Amino acid sequence: MMSPDPLIRFEGVSKTFPGGSTAVERLDLDVLPHELLALVGPSGCGKSTTLRMVNRLVEPTSGRVLLEGEDVADGDPVALRRRIGYVIQDVGLFPHRTVSQNVATVPGLLGWDRARTRRRVGELLEVVGLDPAVYGRRYPRELSGGERQRVGVARALVADPPVLLMDEPFGAVDPEGRRRLQVEFRRIQQDLGTTVMLVTHDIDEAVRLGDRVAVFSRGGVVEQLDDPVRLLTRPANATVEQFIGAGRSVSLLGLGRVTTADLEPVSVLAVGERAGEPGGRTSVELGSSYDEAFAALAAGRTDHITVTDDGRPVGRLDASGLLSGLRRLADSTAPTEPALAQAAVVTPARDG
Structure with a gap:
């Protein structure tokens, strides 16, 4: 069986910032439909830059980023961003607007009528575990950190975008709340079938949530792209092994199920x-x-x-x-078809 066509494709993408620092160099990477691809690596490795080139918050210096087969650079960036959900660590809710008004932001920009907007806002608040009758009229200051993060997810998903980009989305939440949010979000993503790119520095979060995990090193080099179990049990090289660390056996406990x-x-x-x-x-x-x-x-x-x-x-x-x-x-970690197919499109950007 052939692997599906990618929903997102990076073709030889590089990004060099003013002053000459290169964040990403000649990146080739596919993101498959309905998968959650986690990008993980140390600070400064280019993972957030890679994410932001999808919705053109960062423009590539060279190469192409394709969304559903179309170059994202060919259209209006504002229209593009309305098609792509985006969740960041500090959520970015409007403090002067209620929860319902925050979630309704994109439908308002898209010109939805009030009835459709109200119905969809209620649906999404229920999906993320917030009762619309209780939370709809509250303001962000009246919510806990975890509740604000749930509102941010609802706002990002309200217009049913094909892609959801998440940059350290749970980083500001306490450890217990973070674990609960991770479980709840994974359920939501699987139920809705949304394609997600998730940036994190936490390998435990990456393997717990990701269908596949891309381990980056500096310069946007993909050292390994694999399913979580194979990543933990078959590190591709010393760089990956060092990043995963000695606790990978403990991480593996979270992936297996009692049979x-x-x-x-x-x-x-x-x-x-x-x-x-x-x-x-x-x-x-x-x-x-x-x-x-x-x-x-x-x-x-x-x-x-x-x-x-x-x-x-x-x-x-x-x-x-x-x-x-x-x-x-x-x-049980023989390479899967998507992993085998991906090997042909992921090329570490190394000279020599």
């Missing part, structure tokens, strides 16, 4: 091990993430936990079963 292959059979469960019974052992549901299972194992008083399916015990998981599951996950 029946990880379990000892239910027949070995002792009487009284039913989940929820007094004295029963800690349990997790089948399909829970490995990091949830690990946390349950660590919190328990025994060497295993019960795994349930709709509340019914189906087996038990111990440390060796969890380790075996991680090994299977690591062994």
